[in-house]
Amino acid sequence: MSDTTLVRPRAEFVRGVSMRDAGTLIGLVVILTVFGALVPGFFAERNLINILQQSSINACLALGMTLVIISGGIDLSVGPTAALSAVISASMMVAGVPFPLAIAAGFAIGLACGLVNGVLVAYVGLQPFIVTLGTLSTYRALALIYTGGNPVLGLPAGFRAIFNGSLFGLPLAVVIVACVAVVAWVVLKKTPFGEYLLAVGGNEEAAYIAGVPIARTKIAAYMISGLLAALAAQILIGRLGAAEPILGNLWELDAIAAAAIGGASLMGGKGSIVGTILGAIILGAMRNGLTLMNVQSFYQLLATGLIILAAMLIDRVTRGRG
Amino acid sequence: MSPRLQFKGISKLFPAVRALHEVSLSVGAGEIHGLLGENGAGKSTLLRVLSGVYRPTAGSILIDGKPVTLANPVAARAAGVAMIHQELQQVPRLSVAQNMFLGHPLTRGGIFVARREQERRAADALAAIDPSIDPAAPLGTLKVAQRQIVEIARALLDRARIVAMDEPTSSLTPSEFERLAQVITGLARDGVAVVYVSHKLDEVFGICRRATIMRDGVVVDSVDLKDLSEKAVVAMMVGRELAREHHNSHATNKVMLSARGLSSATKVRNVSFNLHRGEVLGIAGLVGSGRTELLRLLAGADRATAGTIAIDGKAARFASPRDAIAAGVGLVPEERKREGIVPLRSITCNMALASMAVFAPRGLIDHARLKHVAVEKMSRVNLRPFLLDRPIRLFSGGNQQKAIIGRWLAAGTRILLFDEPTRGIDVGAKAEIYHLIEELAAEGHAVIVVSSELPEVIRLADRVLVMRDGTIAAELHRDDISEQAIAAHAIPQTQTPAAQQARQ
Numbered sequence: 001m002s003d004t005t006l007v008r009p010r011a012e013f014v015r016g017v018s019m020r021d022a023g024t025l026i027g028l029v030v031i032l033t034v035f036g037a038l039v040p041g042f043f044a045e046r047n048l049i050n051i052l053q054q055s056s057i058n059a060c061l062a063l064g065m066t067l068v069i070i071s072g073g074i075d076l077s078v079g080p081t082a083a084l085s086a087v088i089s090a091s092m093m094v095a096g097v098p099f100p101l102a103i104a105a106g107f108a109i110g111l112a113c114g115l116v117n118g119v120l121v122a123y124v125g126l127q128p129f130i131v132t133l134g135t136l137s138t139y140r141a142l143a144l145i146y147t148g149g150n151p152v153l154g155l156p157a158g159f160r161a162i163f164n165g166s167l168f169g170l171p172l173a174v175v176i177v178a179c180v181a182v183v184a185w186v187v188l189k190k191t192p193f194g195e196y197l198l199a200v201g202g203n204e205e206a207a208y209i210a211g212v213p214i215a216r217t218k219i220a221a222y223m224i225s226g227l228l229a230a231l232a233a234q235i236l237i238g239r240l241g242a243a244e245p246i247l248g249n250l251w252e253l254d255a256i257a258a259a260a261i262g263g264a265s266l267m268g269g270k271g272s273i274v275g276t277i278l279g280a281i282i283l284g285a286m287r288n289g290l291t292l293m294n295v296q297s298f299y300q301l302l303a304t305g306l307i308i309l310a311a312m313l314i315d316r317v318t319r320g321r322g
Numbered sequence: 323m324s325p326r327l328q329f330k331g332i333s334k335l336f337p338a339v340r341a342l343h344e345v346s347l348s349v350g351a352g353e354i355h356g357l358l359g360e361n362g363a364g365k366s367t368l369l370r371v372l373s374g375v376y377r378p379t380a381g382s383i384l385i386d387g388k389p390v391t392l393a394n395p396v397a398a399r400a401a402g403v404a405m406i407h408q409e410l411q412q413v414p415r416l417s418v419a420q421n422m423f424l425g426h427p428l429t430r431g432g433i434f435v436a437r438r439e440q441e442r443r444a445a446d447a448l449a450a451i452d453p454s455i456d457p458a459a460p461l462g463t464l465k466v467a468q469r470q471i472v473e474i475a476r477a478l479l480d481r482a483r484i485v486a487m488d489e490p491t492s493s494l495t496p497s498e499f500e501r502l503a504q505v506i507t508g509l510a511r512d513g514v515a516v517v518y519v520s521h522k523l524d525e526v527f528g529i530c531r532r533a534t535i536m537r538d539g540v541v542v543d544s545v546d547l548k549d550l551s552e553k554a555v556v557a558m559m560v561g562r563e564l565a566r567e568h569h570n571s572h573a574t575n576k577v578m579l580s581a582r583g584l585s586s587a588t589k590v591r592n593v594s595f596n597l598h599r600g601e602v603l604g605i606a607g608l609v610g611s612g613r614t615e616l617l618r619l620l621a622g623a624d625r626a627t628a629g630t631i632a633i634d635g636k637a638a639r640f641a642s643p644r645d646a647i648a649a650g651v652g653l654v655p656e657e658r659k660r661e662g663i664v665p666l667r668s669i670t671c672n673m674a675l676a677s678m679a680v681f682a683p684r685g686l687i688d689h690a691r692l693k694h695v696a697v698e699k700m701s702r703v704n705l706r707p708f709l710l711d712r713p714i715r716l717f718s719g720g721n722q723q724k725a726i727i728g729r730w731l732a733a734g735t736r737i738l739l740f741d742e743p744t745r746g747i748d749v750g751a752k753a754e755i756y757h758l759i760e761e762l763a764a765e766g767h768a769v770i771v772v773s774s775e776l777p778e779v780i781r782l783a784d785r786v787l788v789m790r791d792g793t794i795a796a797e798l799h800r801d802d803i804s805e806q807a808i809a810a811h812a813i814p815q816t817q818t819p820a821a822q823q824a825r826q
Contacts, residue, residue, distance in 0.1 A: 186686070190686045190687050190689075191682060191686060191687060192679060192681075192682045195667075195671060195675065195687070196678070198664065198666075198667060198671070199664045199667065199671075199675055202664040202666050203660070203661075203663065203665060205660055205661045206660070206661050206662050206663055206664055207664065207675065208643060209621070209623060209643055209653055209655055209662070210675040210676045210729065211642075211643045211646075211675075211676045211733075212644075213642075213644060269665075269666050270666055
């Protein structure tokens, strides 16, 4: 009763940037400052661009993951989706298929993988965690079976040039992911679909009564996640020049971490595109800094874990109870 | 002799709000004491102080004349205070006995739960009040009324000297209430002090001798109820006299919705009726008589297994609420929290949810237009406080309900289905919602109101359908509508001879 009047509405910090996003930004500034003080050359333009480049693949996956998490679901299958998309695109290119067509095929694979997840969740009514745990193994197995476990080598130089190029001094991969982020932001903030995602994740029963197309909304979220996994796969094989069926191992965990650091709630109904991007950069900057400091990878893993826990604790404390 | 329970000058300050200010009241052993007030008057805060959830900022609590410090719920329980919540805090999958011993199970050697012993003692406690409940049954298989009795038995088990009940009857039928009233009276006879919070004045008048009325965190007065009328008590609660409400009819002869032979898989059997433009059609009946299920069929939320619905004479098939909304039908559901609101989203977003496509003609939401419409609709329903960007969960039940009504206004809905429109809503907001429903009818909407509160049905309805066991047992026109007539048709035939007489 009366305690409901206690909580003041959360003020919008600047137009479009919530207090929570401001918190994530402060976290990023703190981490950058610490590494800037400890690592000489951390703030060099080249290194900063490096950080963005290293964060771009995770950011790409995390954007899709954020939409799925907002809808009240989770997508554990993004890594294997990427792998399946990568090996099929790559083998088509090696077989001489023009690469725009091969890329399109890769995207189609991503969408199809998401469609399967979405249908199983929305129409069959299975739990997202279990569905995508199942497809995580299935898609990975398909990629391994298709390639016999061998990497697809020798991608055409023309294809590699696309993803290794740069625009306005930024690697093209970074520019692409930035554009995707802007689109995702617009989708979430300015379209009925975005509102439906928040409603379905926030209270599915109420959304249903209000006429929200529940199944379509969920399926669309998983398909976007699959598509962005496929995009991440193209960026990676473009960079490497080869597609391994085991690529993308544990990608889902980094993507979930970025979304959670950015303020997405695994209960659904809550999440931020700006926050997710900042979350991905936090993880990227931290790994970059620790690598430059020659810290063993064991400790990098430890740091990743602690960052996630710290973000959740700060969330909890600042939000108070309930 | 000192009273069993005494609050002395209790104040509770929150950072932004003074929730309680120098509240003093006393309840004697064996007394059932009503606690009345609108939402936000401080009743729940006071109960939370009593049950150890909140520490008071000032003042003291005395039990049997001795000051006690109730630092946390465990301490309150140890001091003999049992709290029975509005929304029962139980674990449905565990057995009745396990629930009764939740948090402090009986053990053998401190390791193994002594299940048999728990069930035996649970049975002992239940025997006194309702022996028909099996202590080994999973709690989820019990009706809400029985679960409430389990909570009371748990209080007996703890040898509670004070039992506080927060809206215990909000989901009970009249006969279940009778049973609960007997149990509560029995508790009092054994010397327990009962604090009874309810919105339903007739219940409070029925079982309480004295009551304390609160408003804005202060005690207005502690009164003897036999000296007062309900009207006087309401005036004390809201601080003004509510105008006596008259019914106005705007019904026409034009049929807007007609249902023929509607049946559902579970509850509804062969229901036919017409709904007219400008009409408020009441649907009365006991809980479980199929009223909610009928509304869900009309709103497209469930599929009919047989029968047809026609809107404006055109046959309509609803595969989902989307179809019904497109045909101009909108449901204001009973359980607002579960089926009505998206708690984290703003009032504006909640309002716009059903008409998003209208606000985004070219794919992107036109926020200026959305805001314009939100201001218009929310002023119309008199939202308070008027903060359109504030998450809806921070509003009172009444204002959440106004936002849901605004949702259908924004969607251009012509047929509005209300399921228990004022459940859990305080007296002031109730009157506003009644006015709104009347205005909507006057504008040419067609309205169906399902309600368990007979005065509400009588206040609002031009015509009443009484449901029993999934069928329409009677149709009452305005002049024939009375509590007796409705009750006579709502209660299954064999139950009371008096009802049979009334029926003839």
